[in-house]
């Protein structure tokens with residue numbers, strides 16, 4: 001999107017997440033239907049916008065930004081949920097702290 005490739009403008013993501021994000025910078029909050037800027041991990045705190053479902057398998061958006069990001073980046077896609085369920089079973093997930 002014309003940004004730099006300086007380290008402060010980058011964020012490590014797996015191939016699947018990177019493909020889901022693509023060039024998107026905004027998403028639609030499914031509650032208000034408003035167009036919202038997506039979560040920026042370089043500038044925002046994860047726990048302010050997201051939480052884990054009780055079973056640890058799903059990311060729950062708790063703000064408009066969080067909800068729009070969950071939808072836009074497909075954070076609860078079948079692969080991610082399946083992997084998280086295995087991590088929960090192994091006792092590795094969800095993380096206790098950010």
Ligand SMILES: [Zn+2]
Nearest residue numbers: 013014016017
């Ligand atoms: Zn990923």
